[in-house]
Amino acid sequence: xxxxxxxxxxxxxxxxxxxxxxxxxxxxxxxxxxxxxxxxxxxxxxxxxxxxxxxxxxxxxxxxxxxxxxxxxxxxxxx
Amino acid sequence: xxxxxxxxxxxxxxxxxxxxxxxxxxxxxxxxxxxxxxxxxxxxxxxxxxxxxxxxxxxxxxxxxxxxxxxxxxxxxxxxxxxxxxxxxxxxxxxxxxxxxxxxxxxxxxxxxxxxxxxxxxxxxxxxxxxxxxxxxxxxxxxxxx
Numbered sequence: 001x002x003x004x005x006x007x008x009x010x011x012x013x014x015x016x017x018x019x020x021x022x023x024x025x026x027x028x029x030x031x032x033x034x035x036x037x038x039x040x041x042x043x044x045x046x047x048x049x050x051x052x053x054x055x056x057x058x059x060x061x062x063x064x065x066x067x068x069x070x071x072x073x074x075x076x077x078x079x
Numbered sequence: 080x081x082x083x084x085x086x087x088x089x090x091x092x093x094x095x096x097x098x099x100x101x102x103x104x105x106x107x108x109x110x111x112x113x114x115x116x117x118x119x120x121x122x123x124x125x126x127x128x129x130x131x132x133x134x135x136x137x138x139x140x141x142x143x144x145x146x147x148x149x150x151x152x153x154x155x156x157x158x159x160x161x162x163x164x165x166x167x168x169x170x171x172x173x174x175x176x177x178x179x180x181x182x183x184x185x186x187x188x189x190x191x192x193x194x195x196x197x198x199x200x201x202x203x204x205x206x207x208x209x210x211x212x213x214x215x216x217x218x219x220x221x222x223x224x225x
Contacts, residue, residue, distance in 0.1 A: 006133065008131055008132075008133050008201070008203060009131050009203035009205065009214045010203070010214035010216065013214070047216065048216065048219035048222070050201075050222060050223070052133070052136060052201070055133075055135050055136035055139050056136075056139075057199075057223050071133055071136070071201075073133065073201060073203070074203065074214065074216045074217075075216045075217035075218065075219040075222055076197070076198070076199065076200060076201050076202060076203060076217045077197070077202070077203050077204045077214075077215040077216060077217045078130070078132070078137075078161060078172075078173070078196060078197060078200050078201075078202025078203065078204065079114055079161075079172065079173050079193055079196050079197040079202075
């Protein structure tokens, strides 16, 4: 199944990407998907990271489905 | 949501105009936070900031915060506007206005809203300072979870 992964701010700088497409096995869990991404872009580990699936903060055991929108970003700093 | 609003914009913010968008007849006061760019943070002198957002999720999180604030505090209407892009020293980055029948709840809700916005809404600031630039990372000990 294919998902989109979005990067912002520091994670966009570390990966050099704003958006990538990822091919995942069916029934992949969010935690495993994010681990795959971190393995592909190890510089991300320099930061404390937050994860979202379909614009909601994600638990690692959430199952990903085809077409989902994932996002990886650093602790927020708005305001 | 009772006429509450939550917006992202790249335009300069008019704090007074934003506050005056919510003057419900049932309320007696609006408390407004004008958050603006400071020049000095610790020992660093800021030249300017750039704000970026995960816009779709930021709007959803702002909407959730307003719902939570209305459930927790005796308030009526909330307006939140956050600016994105490049901001100079002194420019307003965020306005939070809360209207309530009585001012105490408005003050408390406004304080709660800015604290929660800074913890959960996916917006990031990059600081350009004398000698470098860095994305500011929030305090991960208070990180949000679903």
